[in-house]
Amino acid sequence: xxxxxxxxxxxxxxxxxxxxxxxxxxxxxxxxxxxxxxxxxxxxxxxxxxxxxxxxxxxxxxxxxxxxxxxxxxxxxxxxxxxxxxxxxxxxxxxxxxxxxxxxxxxxxxxxxxxxxxxxxxxxxxxxxxxxxxxxxxxxxxxxxxxxxxxxxxxxxxxxxxxxxxxxxxxxxxxxxxxxxxxxxxxxxxxxxxxxxxxxxxxxxxxxxxxxxxxxxxxxxxxxxxxxxxxxxxxxxxxxxxxxxxxxxxxxxxxxxxxxxxxxxxxxxxxxxxxxxxxxxxxxxxxxxx
Amino acid sequence: xxxxxxxxxxxxxxxxxxxxxxxxxxxxxxxxxxxxxxxxxxxxxxxxxxxxxxxxxxxxxxxxxxxxxxxxxxxxxxxxxxxxxxxxxxxxxxxxxxxxxxxxxxxxxxxxxxxxxxxxxxxxxxxxxxxxxxxxxxxxxxxxxxxxxxxxxxxxxxxxxxxxxxxxxxxxxxxxxxxxxxxxxxxxxxxxxxxxxxxxxxxxxxxxxxxxxxxxxxxxxxxxxxxxxxxxxxxxxxxxxxxxxxxxxxxxxxxxxxxxxxxxxxxxxxxxxxxxxxxxxxxxxxxxxxxxxxxxxxxxxxxxxxxxxxxxxxxxxxxxxxxxxxxxxxxxxxxxxxxxxxxxxxxxxxxxxxxxxxxxxxxxxxxxxxxxxxxxxxxxxxxxxxxxxxxxxxxxxxx
Numbered sequence: 197x198x199x200x201x202x203x204x205x206x207x208x209x210x211x212x213x214x215x216x217x218x219x220x221x222x223x224x225x226x227x228x229x230x231x232x233x234x235x236x237x238x239x240x241x242x243x244x245x246x247x248x249x250x251x252x253x254x255x256x257x258x259x260x261x262x263x264x265x266x267x268x269x270x271x272x273x274x275x276x277x278x279x280x281x282x283x284x285x286x287x288x289x290x291x292x293x294x295x296x297x298x299x300x301x302x303x304x305x306x307x308x309x310x311x312x313x314x315x316x317x318x319x320x321x322x323x324x325x326x327x328x329x330x331x332x333x334x335x336x337x338x339x340x341x342x343x344x345x346x347x348x349x350x351x352x353x354x355x356x357x358x359x360x361x362x363x364x365x366x367x368x369x370x371x372x373x374x375x376x377x378x379x380x381x382x383x384x385x386x387x388x389x390x391x392x393x394x395x396x397x398x399x400x401x402x403x404x405x406x407x408x409x410x411x412x413x414x415x416x417x418x419x420x421x422x423x424x425x426x427x428x429x430x431x432x433x434x435x436x437x438x439x440x441x442x443x444x445x446x447x448x449x450x451x452x453x454x455x456x457x458x459x460x461x462x463x464x465x466x467x468x469x470x471x472x473x474x475x476x477x478x479x480x481x482x483x484x485x486x
Numbered sequence: 487x488x489x490x491x492x493x494x495x496x497x498x499x500x501x502x503x504x505x506x507x508x509x510x511x512x513x514x515x516x517x518x519x520x521x522x523x524x525x526x527x528x529x530x531x532x533x534x535x536x537x538x539x540x541x542x543x544x545x546x547x548x549x550x551x552x553x554x555x556x557x558x559x560x561x562x563x564x565x566x567x568x569x570x571x572x573x574x575x576x577x578x579x580x581x582x583x584x585x586x587x588x589x590x591x592x593x594x595x596x597x598x599x600x601x602x603x604x605x606x607x608x609x610x611x612x613x614x615x616x617x618x619x620x621x622x623x624x625x626x627x628x629x630x631x632x633x634x635x636x637x638x639x640x641x642x643x644x645x646x647x648x649x650x651x652x653x654x655x656x657x658x659x660x661x662x663x664x665x666x667x668x669x670x671x672x673x674x675x676x677x678x679x680x681x682x683x684x685x686x687x688x689x690x691x692x693x694x695x696x697x698x699x700x701x702x703x704x705x706x707x708x709x710x711x712x713x714x715x716x717x718x719x720x721x722x723x724x725x726x727x728x729x730x731x732x733x734x735x736x737x738x739x740x741x742x743x744x745x746x747x748x749x750x751x752x753x754x755x756x757x758x759x760x761x762x763x764x765x766x767x768x769x770x771x772x773x774x775x776x777x778x779x780x781x782x783x784x785x786x787x788x789x790x791x792x793x794x795x796x797x798x799x800x801x802x803x804x805x806x807x808x809x810x811x812x813x814x815x816x817x818x819x820x821x822x823x824x825x826x827x828x829x830x831x832x833x834x835x836x837x838x839x840x841x842x843x844x845x846x847x848x849x850x851x852x853x854x855x856x857x858x859x860x861x862x863x864x865x866x867x868x869x870x871x872x873x874x875x876x877x878x879x880x881x882x883x884x885x
Contacts (some may be wrong), residue, residue: 223706226717256702261546272706272717277699279549280708280718282572285542288534292543295530296504296550297700321535475530482525 234428236413496631597840754783
């Protein structure tokens with residue numbers, strides 16, 4: 197069933213270096229995006245589009261659903277069936293849409309506040325149902341859209357506009373929460389490790405069931421400034437590179453060495469009946485009884 | 487059958503194939519029956535984690551092309567308000583049933599009321615259109631549920647079916663029409679090529695065809711103010727145009743959406759304006775008063791929002807007073823006052839002890855009003871407010 201650690205296979209053998217053409221996936225005239233200079237969301241989007249491209253899925257068969265926040269503006273820029281909803285509620289809309297049109301591959305782009313605070317209830321129930329959808333949590337540990345308040349993933353002691361003296365609340369670990377709630381694919385990537393992220397998202401999309409990817413990226417405008425990071429690249433180095441270890445590296449490290457570091461890679465993968473398939477079975481059984 | 491059951495029959499008749507909800511008294515039967523019946527017809531039923539998720543799920547399903555519904559009561563309806571606004575803003579058809587119970591807060595969950603009639607119109611923030619239907623019998627719940635789906639598809643807006651617990655749990659015999667006997671309106675799909683499709687294109691009118699996700703039309707939907715192509719805009723002119731167009735969809739079609747029943751209103755001297763269960767008591771009162779030679783008549787709005795201004799205005803020109811019985815502490819009475827524009831007296835009969843307003847209350851109020859009017863002729867001032875209170879008091883002692 198569950199495989200706690202996994203190695204990521206390369207997606208394909210590299211041939212000539214042809215620059216990736218993002219154009220077919222970006223909607224004409226909708227750029228520039230709203231993200232600040234140094235924000236990791238653009239890097240995540242690149243990895244996401246590359247991963248989607250590798251799956252070979254038709255744009256008509258992909259629905260991207262989001263809530264409210266910086267990450268939730270992603271669907272507006274990309275050429276899929278796109279739905280930008282209410283704060284925290286993306287997963288509820290996605291659930292209805294998926295059941296109405298099961299052929300759609302649902303990708304939810306959400307943030308730490310959107311998914312884990314206001315949308316926390318929908319998040320755990322989506323994981324529990326195991327409906328086929330990919331949930332990408334752009335986790336920058338702060339509310340960026342509303343200019344820098346504490347979020348459920350803000351580490352203790354870190355400064356925000358609603359935590360001027362440092363946060364005293366213990367943060368959520370997105371992956372632990374998702375796994376405990378029943379998600380059958382749980383992974384973590386960072387904007388810094390963008391190639392690895394592409395592979396993780398690719399695996400997440402192909403996974404049948406609820407897949408959750410916690411994506412650590414930086415908000416230099418608020419989190420960075422409040423917490424005395426000098427540059428966006430310094431944030432990427434300290435938070436995304438030094439603050440994480442791959443699941444493979446982690447095997448060799450002691451618990452003391454792992455202290456304060458996030459695991460990166462596919463953390464959990466298991467098989468469980470997918471919701472839409474179960475519902476179809478139920479319909480077939482009920483109709484046979486008639 | 488029961489009112490809540492008739493609601494599901496109406497929904498299935500109208501082609502509803504998606505239900506998402508959360509259990510709450512006194513609307514739960516709607517959900518239970520949907521859960522039993524929808525899988526049989528290949529429809530989708532899902533129990534969500536709360537009412538917020540429920541309304542979001544039906545909007546998601548509607549964008550996937552299914553006719554979708556949820557049902558709730560008081561506290562659940564409060565939770566749905568933001569999602570209701572999203573459906574208005576994004577113009578996604580769906581039906582929300584609110585079986586009214588006593589409030590505020592948990593109130594008296596099994597006790598009926600009519601106290602969500604203003605919330606149904608004004609509950610979600612911002613200016614928005616509202617179509618709210620208020621049936622008064624089990625058979626009418628069936629027909630109004632079908633009409634709710636039809637109006638929702640025609641005007642691309644959520645429609646609320648609002649009835650009190652008494653109507654919801656009342657049992658009456660009804661005839662379910664043969665398929666095709668009652669008109670069912672289905673969504674107009676766009677006929678333009680996908681690359682030319684704009685989900686809010688108003689070139690041909692205020693209501694654009696709505697495509698379904700996954701059918702080749704890769705469009706964008708957002709709760710932000712948006713341009714014709716669905717993408718966010720901060721152009722002030724576009725924002726105003728969109729805001730006005732949303733309201734215009736209903737305002738310009740009021741005559742088509744309005745539906746009233748008039749009962750002995752032609753020659754009435756005293757009019758009653760009543761909806762839902764209170765209208766049933768009012769009807770009884772009209773019959774009894776007519777026997778006594780008092781010319782009473784009833785105007786019963788079946789569409790309660792948009793408010794039937796024209797019908798109330800017409801009534802106010804003919805009658806000397808309008809009595810408004812409602813199971814709250816005064817809500818729709820103020821709309822009646824507004825529409826009557828001082829042409830006649832408007833008096834409310836309010837009751838919130840979770841018992842229905844009895845015919846005797848209405849009759850006493852009207853005989854009192856007739857008395858007051860004749861006294862007014864002789865120069866005395868009619869005792870407007872005290873009378874109603876006295877009547878309610880008396881009835882409570884009696885009952």
